[in-house]
Amino acid sequence: MTTSIKQLPDIEQVLSGNGACGGCPATMALRIVGKALGSNAIMLLTPSCSVASMGMTPKLGYNWPCINICFATAGSSASGISHALEIMQEKGRLQGELPTVFCWAGDGGTYDIGFQALSAAAERNDNMIFFCYNNEAYSNTGVQRSGATPRGSFTTTTPTGKRQPKKNMALLMLEHNIPYVATATVAYPGDLYDKVVKAKNTPGMKYIEILAPCYLGWQFNMPETVQMSRKAVRSGSWLLWEAENGKISFNNPSAHIISGKKKAEPVDEYLMKQGRFSRLLKGSDAAQRIAEIQGDIDREIAFMRERAKITI
Amino acid sequence: MKSAQVIMDTGAHAAALAVKSARVDVIPGYPITPQTSIMEALSAMVENGELHARFIPVEGEHSSMAAAVAASAAGARVFTATSANGLLYMHEVLHMASGGRLPVVMCNVNRGIFAPWTLWADHQDSFSQRDTGWIQYHCSSNQEVFNTILQAFRVAEQINIPVMVNFDGFAISHCLMPLTLPPQEDIDRFLPPHEPEWRLDPAQPSSFSNVTNAPEYAPFRQMLSDDIIAAIPLVKQAAQEYKDITGMWDGDTIDTYRLEDAEVVAFAVNSMAAELRLSIDILREQGIKAGLLRPRLYLPFPTEDIISALPQNAQVMVLDRNYNFGHPGGILASELKSVLFGRRNDITVKNRVIGIGGIDLTRRFMAAEIRAMMDE
Ligand SMILES: Cc1ncc(C[n+]2csc(CCOP(=O)(O)OP(=O)(O)O)c2C)c(N)n1
Ligand code: SF4
Ligand SMILES: [Mg+2]
Numbered sequence: 001m002t003t004s005i006k007q008l009p010d011i012e013q014v015l016s017g018n019g020a021c022g023g024c025p026a027t028m029a030l031r032i033v034g035k036a037l038g039s040n041a042i043m044l045l046t047p048s049c050s051v052a053s054m055g056m057t058p059k060l061g062y063n064w065p066c067i068n069i070c071f072a073t074a075g076s077s078a079s080g081i082s083h084a085l086e087i088m089q090e091k092g093r094l095q096g097e098l099p100t101v102f103c104w105a106g107d108g109g110t111y112d113i114g115f116q117a118l119s120a121a122a123e124r125n126d127n128m129i130f131f132c133y134n135n136e137a138y139s140n141t142g143v144q145r146s147g148a149t150p151r152g153s154f155t156t157t158t159p160t161g162k163r164q165p166k167k168n169m170a171l172l173m174l175e176h177n178i179p180y181v182a183t184a185t186v187a188y189p190g191d192l193y194d195k196v197v198k199a200k201n202t203p204g205m206k207y208i209e210i211l212a213p214c215y216l217g218w219q220f221n222m223p224e225t226v227q228m229s230r231k232a233v234r235s236g237s238w239l240l241w242e243a244e245n246g247k248i249s250f251n252n253p254s255a256h257i258i259s260g261k262k263k264a265e266p267v268d269e270y271l272m273k274q275g276r277f278s279r280l281l282k283g284s285d286a287a288q289r290i291a292e293i294q295g296d297i298d299r300e301i302a303f304m305r306e307r308a309k310i311t312i
Numbered sequence: 313m314k315s316a317q318v319i320m321d322t323g324a325h326a327a328a329l330a331v332k333s334a335r336v337d338v339i340p341g342y343p344i345t346p347q348t349s350i351m352e353a354l355s356a357m358v359e360n361g362e363l364h365a366r367f368i369p370v371e372g373e374h375s376s377m378a379a380a381v382a383a384s385a386a387g388a389r390v391f392t393a394t395s396a397n398g399l400l401y402m403h404e405v406l407h408m409a410s411g412g413r414l415p416v417v418m419c420n421v422n423r424g425i426f427a428p429w430t431l432w433a434d435h436q437d438s439f440s441q442r443d444t445g446w447i448q449y450h451c452s453s454n455q456e457v458f459n460t461i462l463q464a465f466r467v468a469e470q471i472n473i474p475v476m477v478n479f480d481g482f483a484i485s486h487c488l489m490p491l492t493l494p495p496q497e498d499i500d501r502f503l504p505p506h507e508p509e510w511r512l513d514p515a516q517p518s519s520f521s522n523v524t525n526a527p528e529y530a531p532f533r534q535m536l537s538d539d540i541i542a543a544i545p546l547v548k549q550a551a552q553e554y555k556d557i558t559g560m561w562d563g564d565t566i567d568t569y570r571l572e573d574a575e576v577v578a579f580a581v582n583s584m585a586a587e588l589r590l591s592i593d594i595l596r597e598q599g600i601k602a603g604l605l606r607p608r609l610y611l612p613f614p615t616e617d618i619i620s621a622l623p624q625n626a627q628v629m630v631l632d633r634n635y636n637f638g639h640p641g642g643i644l645a646s647e648l649k650s651v652l653f654g655r656r657n658d659i660t661v662k663n664r665v666i667g668i669g670g671i672d673l674t675r676r677f678m679a680a681e682i683r684a685m686m687d688e
Contacts, residue, residue, distance in 0.1 A: 040514045044382070057528050060519040065512040067385055068521040069378065070404050076368075076375030080340060080382030080390075081512065083366040087337045088388060091364065099514045117378065120371035 002251075003190040009035045018061030020053035023222040025212035025229065026133040027053055028186045030062070030104065033131065036196035039063060041100040044078050046109035047071050049140045049214075050133070072113045074103040075121030078128040086127070100200055102129040108138045110209075111147035111169050122176035125204045129196070132169065132207070135214035143217040150237070152293050154276045155217070161280045161289070165296045171307065173207040174243050180204075182242035185211035187229035191251055195242055202244075211238045219275025228273065236264030237297050239304055248308035258305050267294050314495035316558070321491040323454040323484035327393065327419050327477075328353035329491075330461035332363045333499045334417075337388035337506075340368040340379035344398040345431050346481030347421040351393060373398035377405035377416075384414040385520060387511030389465065392416070395481060396423035396437045403444065406474075410445030410536060412521050415468035415475075415506075417461065422582060423481045424669045432670020433480040435582065435634040439610070439643045441476070445536055447543055448611040450581040451479040454489040456562040460608075463550040466503055470546050471539055478610075482670070483583040494558040502557050541612050565614035566621060567606040570596065574603025574623050578682060579648060580631040581607060584667055588631070590675035595682060602682065607644075615651040627660045629685045631678065633667040641665060662688060 013034025020027040026049055043064040045051050051068060054061045069077040082101045088094045105114055110132035118130060137155050138144040144157040151165045174181045180202045184192035192210065199206035213228035215221065220228055232238040233253060240251040249255075256262035268290060271277040280289050321329070327350050331339070339358070341351035357363035370376045376392050384390045394402065399420050409416050420438050424430040438448060449464060451457045457479050464475040479485065512520065524532065544565060551564035569589045571577065576595065578588045585606040595602035605621060605628075607614055622628065632642020639646060645663035652659050662685045667673045 039517075042386070042512050042514065051523060054519065054522065057519060057522045057524040060517065060522070063517050065514060065517050066519045066522070067382065067512060068519070068523075069382065070374075070408055072374060073378030073382075073405065076340070076370055076378040077382035079368055079370070080338065080379030080384075081386045083368055083379075084338050084383035084386035084388035084390075087364075087366045088386070091337070093387070116371060117375045120375065123371075124369070126368075 003193050005189050008032065008189065008193055011035055011038060013037070013039065013063045015061050015063055018053050018055055020049065021216060021222070023215055023225040024049070024053065025135065025186050025214060025225050026050050028225065029133055029192065029210045029212060032189045032192050033196050034063070036193050037100050037102065037200060040097060041102055042067070042081060044069055044074055044081070044101070044103045046074050046105045046114060047140065048106035048109060049135070050104055050106070052140055071109060073117050074105045074109055074114045074130065075117035075119070078103050078130070079121045079124065079126040082127045100129060101127065102131060104131050104133070106139070107132060107134040107136060107146045107148035111167065119176065122173060122178050122205045122207070125178060127203055127205070129199045129206045129208060132209040133212040134209055135212040135217055136166070137214070137217045139214050139217045150293070151296055152277055152280045152289055154279055161277070168300065170207065170209045174246065174248070176205070177246065178205040178207060179245055180206040180243070182208045183211070183238070183240055184208060185229045185233060185238055185240070187226045187233065188240065191240060217276065220273050231265070231270045231273065234265045235267050235270040235297065236301050237267060237270060239301070241304070247311050250308065257301060258308070264297070264301065267297055314497065316495060317493045319491050319493065320488045321454060322349070322486055322488055323457050323479055324349040324421070324486065325353055326454045326458040326491050327461060328357065329493065330458045331391045332357055333496055334389065334391070334462055334465050334503055335505070336365050336391045338366050338368065338380070338383040338390045340370050340376040340383070340392050342370055342373050342376045342394070342398065344373070344395045346423060346485045347393045347395040347398070347419065349485065350419060350421070373401040374405060377402040377409065380416045380418070381405060381409045381412060381414050384416050385412065385512050387508050389506040390416045391418065393419040393421065395421045397426050399437050399441060400425065403441065406441060406444040406446060408521065409474040411532070413472040413536070415472050417464045417468055417475050417477065419461070420476050420478045421481045421485045422478055430669040431481070433483060433583070433633070434668045434670065438476065438478045439634050442611060445473070445540060446611065447473055447475040447540065447609070449475065449477050449608055450610050451477060451484070451562070451608070452583055452586040452606065453562070454484060454491055455560065457484065458491060459554060459560055459562055462499060462503055463547070463554055466550045467543055467546045469506055471543050473539060473543060478582065480583040492560065498557050502554055544612055544614065547609055563606065563608045565607070565609040565617045567608050568621060569604040571603035571605055571621060572623065573601055575601040575626060576603070576682060576686060577622060577626045577628045578602065578604045578631060578678070579628050579644065581610065581644065582633070584631065584633060584673045584678070587673055587675050588678055591679040591682065594675060594679040613647050613651060618648070618651060619656055622656060622659055625658045627662065627686065629682050630661060630663045631681070632663060632665050635665060
């Protein structure tokens with residue numbers, strides 16, 4: 001049974017009064033992550049909105065030791081910390097339960113500049129949780145495209161809408177043969193919470209990607225973050241799944257979409273709510289470009305359905 | 313009391329033995345010629361249990377420095393090594409080590425820089441990292457490499473600034489020379505366990521290297537600048553105490569040879585400076601009062617020690633194994649001129665760039681160079 005929002009622990013690791021936008025999905029997600037991780041953890045941050053949000057030196061809005069690192073280095077930096085803690089414990093210089101080492105990186109710090117170091121840390125199966133909060137663009141620098149930006153989306157570097165589909169990063173991480181991979185999003189806090197608890201109790205490399213609809217980059221009304229997150233899942237453009245030791249299972253409502261029990265909502269309405277697709281929807285070739293986006297989603301659903309059947 | 317052991321060893325392996333006796337905790341590493349054999353030796357020592365540490369086989373040097381600084385922030389004693397393009401690839405993270413005040417120690421085995429490729433020694437790689445805020449030693453023998461790594465850990469951990477120990481590819485890294493290994497008890501006496509004042513600790517949530525406003529950023533940078541200069545007495549103290557304990561001495565901030573009455577002074581670093589001692593002997597035999605001044609420390613530049621060591625009215629022949637692009641000569645010469653300016657107007661500085669990309673620098677060749685420079 002998925003933990004319900006009412007059952008989440010009271011502990012707050014995200015302190016009040018930080019610098020995020022109202023309705024910020026990254027901060028919302030981090031709050032739930034904090035409830036699952038507790039205070040015995042070390043946080044690594046790459047340059048991103050979550051750095052801008054945590055407050056300027058000497059203030060700190062997250063109740064962990066938080067180390068800022070170079071943009072490309074989340075995977076390797078976390079490896080350094082995790083090995084350091086383990087060897088210091090072996091040598092008797094650290095006592096008690098070792099802290100959870102976790103990276104908190106945006107899609108830029110994960111899909112793009114951080115990909116190499118993350119891939120290598122995963123291949124080494126070093127002990128960490130790597131969180132990617134995916135707002136599908138470089139929000140902190142003013143919304144530029146990333147490898148996670150979906151086809152058709154306007155960003156400041158894709159002024160007529162991105163021409164390429166996003167890549168399936170979580171699946172790429174699964175293909176590193178790591179013990180745990182999961183996707184989540186803020187509209188399903190219990191699902192996210194349970195996945196973080198699982199990751200915390202699994203040794204080795206864990207990757208959790210959280211879809212984070214950002215009102216600023218996606219251009220919707222600020223109070224609608226959670227609705228947007230839910231729409232992403234219901235339209236099948238974001239699939240909730242997890243894989244323990246390589247075996248994929250889908251979580252509801254994505255499980256129903258995959259099994260065919262429920263049909264994914266057509267993508268039009270999801271796109272219509274977001275200003276980042278508005279130019280595309282107004283263009284003379286709108287029908288064709290919506291069909292392309294729908295095609296990307298259908299292909300991904302079909303592909304993941306088949307991929308999940310491979311259990312060797 | 314155990315006595316020292318003398319073996320024949322390469323510079324690269326001497327470095328690995330020093331790292332082992334420093335009881336390092338974490339070693340991220342990535343291969344690049346001519347540094348590779350240091351990492352190979354260390355990974356073997358970790359694998360066979362000779363060294364109780366973690367070796368992290370990262371996927372590139374940007375990551376090896378990232379893992380190094382992060383492990384250091386977690387409280388570990390950390391070592392890594394690189395050369396040439398590996399060092400350049402680390403550039404951004406080198407700044408994080410110094411700005412973050414993390415006492416990482418690294419060997420850079422000097423090699424010329426791409427493009428075009430060369431495998432052989434010159435000093436463009438280490439000198440081009442001058443402004444990263446690392447303390448830099450340059451060593452001229454296998455023994456000095458061993459000794460300096462231990463001194464580097466001490467200095468780095470005293471003042472929380474990373475230290476780079478440089479030595480030439482092949483001439484030092486791959487050549488056998490006698491190596492004296494002091495007993496481990498002596499090394500432990502010289503280099504106490506690493507007990508950082510601060511580390512990433514959930515009992516004390518705090519941000520590290522977070523965004524600052526100018527009123528915080530500027531004093532941080534000023535402190536780093538001041539503390540790099542304040543490392544000079546610590547470098548001297550480390551060399552002296554190392555000598556008191558082990559009996560070995562390679563110089564402190566500088567090393568000199570037949571300098572006191574010299575009228576012509578050769579000024580150079582690394583293995584060519586070892587060979588220059590022989591060139592000095594040749595010149596002396598020819599009736600030229602020659603001497604050698606070798607800065608062991610390149611950064612902080614040992615201004616005061618150089619100024620007080622240079623004999624009156626000396627002609628200083630700076631032999632640079634690097635280019636100072638945009639100027640006709642090399643980097644050491646312009647560093648030297650800038651410290652002498654207005655303080656030692658009696659000194660003449662002449663400069664040549666030699667030995668680029670590993671061109672062999674024999675004693676006779678360098679003696680002839682110096683003679684030729686005298687006539688310029
Ligand atoms: C090496 C380097 N290149 C570029 C930057 C500038 N930069 C800072 S944050 C950022 C984008 C971050 O995007 P993402 O990881 O998706 O996080 P978000 O801002 O969306 O939260 C960029 C390009 C940097 N800090 N370092
Ligand atoms: S721009 Fe988006 S991700 Fe960044 S703080 Fe605002 S809501 Fe959060
Ligand atoms: Mg982003």
